[in-house]
Amino acid sequence: MSVRQMKFGLFLMGVGHHIAAWRHPDVRPEWCEDFTFFRRIAEIAEQGKLDMLFVSDGLAIEPLSHPAEIVRLEPFTLLAALAAVTNRIGLAGTASTTYNEPFHIARKFSSLDHISRGRAAWNIVTSYYEEEAYNFSQTAHLEHRLRYERAREFVDVVNGLWESWDEEALIRDQSSGIYFHAEKWRPLNHHGTHFSVRGPLNSSRPPQGKPVLIQAGSSQDGIRFAAHVAEVVFTAQSTLTDAQRFYQTVKQEAARAGRNPDHILIMPGVAPYIGRTEQEAREQYEQLQELIVPEVGLAFLSDYLGGIDFSGYSLDDPLPDDIPETNGNQSRRQLIIDLARRERLTIRQLYQRIAGARGHFTIIGTPEQVADQLEYWFLQGAADGFNLMFPYYPNGLQSFVEHVIPILQKRGLFRRNYEGTTLRDHLGLPVPKSIRV
Amino acid sequence: MSVRQMKFGLFLMGVGHHIAAWRHPDVRPEWCEDFTFFRRIAEIAEQGKLDMLFVSDGLAIEPLSHPAEIVRLEPFTLLAALAAVTNRIGLAGTASTTYNEPFHIARKFSSLDHISRGRAAWNIVTSYYEEEAYNFSQTAHLEHRLRYERAREFVDVVNGLWESWDEEALIRDQSSGIYFHAEKWRPLNHHGTHFSVRGPLNSSRPPQGKPVLIQAGSSQDGIRFAAHVAEVVFTAQSTLTDAQRFYQTVKQEAARAGRNPDHILIMPGVAPYIGRTEQEAREQYEQLQELIVPEVGLAFLSDYLGGIDFSGYSLDDPLPDDIPETNGNQSRRQLIIDLARRERLTIRQLYQRIAGARGHFTIIGTPEQVADQLEYWFLQGAADGFNLMFPYYPNGLQSFVEHVIPILQKRGLFRRNYEGTTLRDHLGLPVPKSIRV
Numbered sequence: 021m022s023v024r025q026m027k028f029g030l031f032l033m034g035v036g037h038h039i040a041a042w043r044h045p046d047v048r049p050e051w052c053e054d055f056t057f058f059r060r061i062a063e064i065a066e067q068g069k070l071d072m073l074f075v076s077d078g079l080a081i082e083p084l085s086h087p088a089e090i091v092r093l094e095p096f097t098l099l100a101a102l103a104a105v106t107n108r109i110g111l112a113g114t115a116s117t118t119y120n121e122p123f124h125i126a127r128k129f130s131s132l133d134h135i136s137r138g139r140a141a142w143n144i145v146t147s148y149y150e151e152e153a154y155n156f157s158q159t160a161h162l163e164h165r166l167r168y169e170r171a172r173e174f175v176d177v178v179n180g181l182w183e184s185w186d187e188e189a190l191i192r193d194q195s196s197g198i199y200f201h202a203e204k205w206r207p208l209n210h211h212g213t214h215f216s217v218r219g220p221l222n223s224s225r226p227p228q229g230k231p232v233l234i235q236a237g238s239s240q241d242g243i244r245f246a247a248h249v250a251e252v253v254f255t256a257q258s259t260l261t262d263a264q265r266f267y268q269t270v271k272q273e274a275a276r277a278g279r280n281p282d283h284i285l286i287m288p289g290v291a292p293y294i295g296r297t298e299q300e301a302r303e304q305y306e307q308l309q310e311l312i313v314p315e316v317g318l319a320f321l322s323d324y325l326g327g328i329d330f331s332g333y334s335l336d337d338p339l340p341d342d343i344p345e346t347n348g349n350q351s352r353r354q355l356i357i358d359l360a361r362r363e364r365l366t367i368r369q370l371y372q373r374i375a376g377a378r379g380h381f382t383i384i385g386t387p388e389q390v391a392d393q394l395e396y397w398f399l400q401g402a403a404d405g406f407n408l409m410f411p412y413y414p415n416g417l418q419s420f421v422e423h424v425i426p427i428l429q430k431r432g433l434f435r436r437n438y439e440g441t442t443l444r445d446h447l448g449l450p451v452p453k454s455i456r457v
Numbered sequence: 458m459s460v461r462q463m464k465f466g467l468f469l470m471g472v473g474h475h476i477a478a479w480r481h482p483d484v485r486p487e488w489c490e491d492f493t494f495f496r497r498i499a500e501i502a503e504q505g506k507l508d509m510l511f512v513s514d515g516l517a518i519e520p521l522s523h524p525a526e527i528v529r530l531e532p533f534t535l536l537a538a539l540a541a542v543t544n545r546i547g548l549a550g551t552a553s554t555t556y557n558e559p560f561h562i563a564r565k566f567s568s569l570d571h572i573s574r575g576r577a578a579w580n581i582v583t584s585y586y587e588e589e590a591y592n593f594s595q596t597a598h599l600e601h602r603l604r605y606e607r608a609r610e611f612v613d614v615v616n617g618l619w620e621s622w623d624e625e626a627l628i629r630d631q632s633s634g635i636y637f638h639a640e641k642w643r644p645l646n647h648h649g650t651h652f653s654v655r656g657p658l659n660s661s662r663p664p665q666g667k668p669v670l671i672q673a674g675s676s677q678d679g680i681r682f683a684a685h686v687a688e689v690v691f692t693a694q695s696t697l698t699d700a701q702r703f704y705q706t707v708k709q710e711a712a713r714a715g716r717n718p719d720h721i722l723i724m725p726g727v728a729p730y731i732g733r734t735e736q737e738a739r740e741q742y743e744q745l746q747e748l749i750v751p752e753v754g755l756a757f758l759s760d761y762l763g764g765i766d767f768s769g770y771s772l773d774d775p776l777p778d779d780i781p782e783t784n785g786n787q788s789r790r791q792l793i794i795d796l797a798r799r800e801r802l803t804i805r806q807l808y809q810r811i812a813g814a815r816g817h818f819t820i821i822g823t824p825e826q827v828a829d830q831l832e833y834w835f836l837q838g839a840a841d842g843f844n845l846m847f848p849y850y851p852n853g854l855q856s857f858v859e860h861v862i863p864i865l866q867k868r869g870l871f872r873r874n875y876e877g878t879t880l881r882d883h884l885g886l887p888v889p890k891s892i893r894v
Contacts, residue, residue, distance in 0.1 A: 059541070100537035102541070104541040223490070
């Protein structure tokens, strides 16, 4: 029985996760659409033996959202390009079930899995911006519950399409001229509420059996959905207690759904600021916080809180009591409100805190201190690994790989080398059997 | 004024364009989903200074179609991966306007154009297989005329989305904290018959202004569409006279649509068999023809002719008179019927001819003979260049690059080096201005 070790995802979000990352003097803001930048990041991450790269996504822009969400490279094209210049690291991309067709998604992830020889993962999202609807001939965003209903059916169809071909279906016997066994080829013939899809997929069985499935919704619907289908869960948790509670809930829900809880990995986001001294790390943090443009921080906070209008308030006022409901990301909204109440933050303090790590676990300290904190969460039942959200690139990642990873390796908490070749190998997830029930 | 030179596209169709390519002893049939194979092909093509790689596509499989159309890599992922390992060659991918959303298509091609630094092209198709409908929750394929109507609107929307951002819109001024000029950002606010798309695109202006637009329909609707929007036209022409007529028609239609006819390049497909002697080339051809499995050739022919049932006929009978109408590819159907009548072919001879080059211009000979034929079509007003469809890979391509390209270079008919860095540079196509009317 091998020792349990941490898993790491690397969150590629433009030039950094911090909202002011693009203003940092070590950063060139145009890197956000520069493939050579992402290639460099991927190479460093692979040197560090990280499990996977992760690309978020959205299908619309907000005039005042995170700069990394204004213009950006599209996940399938970015990850496929990275597949060609890396060898081991996993490649996780976000795709919405609300504004896509299951055939396209099944096929692109299967193709990415073939190109990367088994390193693809799909982060399943249901989309939260109302604005996305307007780019897809819809007059309104699909209601929260219906989005999840559609997502469940969508994932069923995608799973079915990935099983279109048995492992031995394509025999390609050059002498007899038989290309495939028709009886090992399975149309899907799905007729559901949201989709009718005949299949089969025009892509053979993915090298991983199926790409790894990731989910990040922390609402009730989101957790139930994750418990049924996800193999990795990304989550924003700012305190150990909350993280432990979330961890317990998801593992229990998964067991209740008849799944092995070890096959659903919980990976909270973490924003590490690493310095040679704690003071240096703290200065790094403060430097970025001071670069936040007030209008941007405020608009950002407003957006996360469902469009609340702060014009009648001073930045030194506390957060108003009546925060409007939103059809967007429910769990994030609640996280922010809880944070403001708990620490009695002013509006200015709140937007600085939110814009900094946006509800994620923040660690500020030396490599030892960062390693200690990760170890603590990992051993205290709060995490199976972490989604690393460096404030700005490549420096944060470079420090982590050079200084934190070796400490974790010495403690036996992280691999010294990739044990296998696929993302399922790295994450210790089972390969689905080649038979559809 | 520079001398007019040929343009070359390289048609990547599995392990070769010939239907029996996968049975050739020099070929490994599983290469069709092996990225390292395509990488090798791309590298040879770039050594040959070819203009672009071209990937066809479809969104369903037929049990008895071309093996390269059963399982295959998806174009966006394949081309993005190739972008990362090549430097100059153009990357053209097929995407259907019938089973896609314009926002996704605009974005993925823009992203591919960014990743490749200006080498993306979109081959616009309207889809012809009835089966594609069943994978996208439709009960029937959209009728031919409506497909083109939708395609026109689709391309308008995509063009509009590519113009979402002025060249100087994203200033990203680190000192002031201003990321972009809101007045140089343009929502689209399109409300049409088939689509409502607000925009803007979450991708900045593509390096080429817009990716190159390619079209291949040779029906009346197809030609009219091409004349309005296409910058490159792929076409299947088996005789010089037909090719000249087609060339004239498209150029005239383009002029009538107010366009400069030099900005729409006609590139017929060509299947070259190259040998040290004509005899050797002929043997190469015969070897492949003999590898065609009769059932496959027949089913293939039937499919191209709209599902005609050959069970009542002998393979030595002539083609029956009453070929059913089809909602599929009209021009290809007519090409095949004309060929059978003109050369009085039996059913067997016809499927062998069709399966071999499928209505495309075939050249069998020495490097000199191949160069002569290409030059003749090029100078006789039948082509601005060619879409190279090698019967099997990599041998055909390797011979062409080593032996035919140098002859064309010596004659001044083809570049010795890439003059620029983008596909528009290679093709001599103008970069659209950064202003929307």
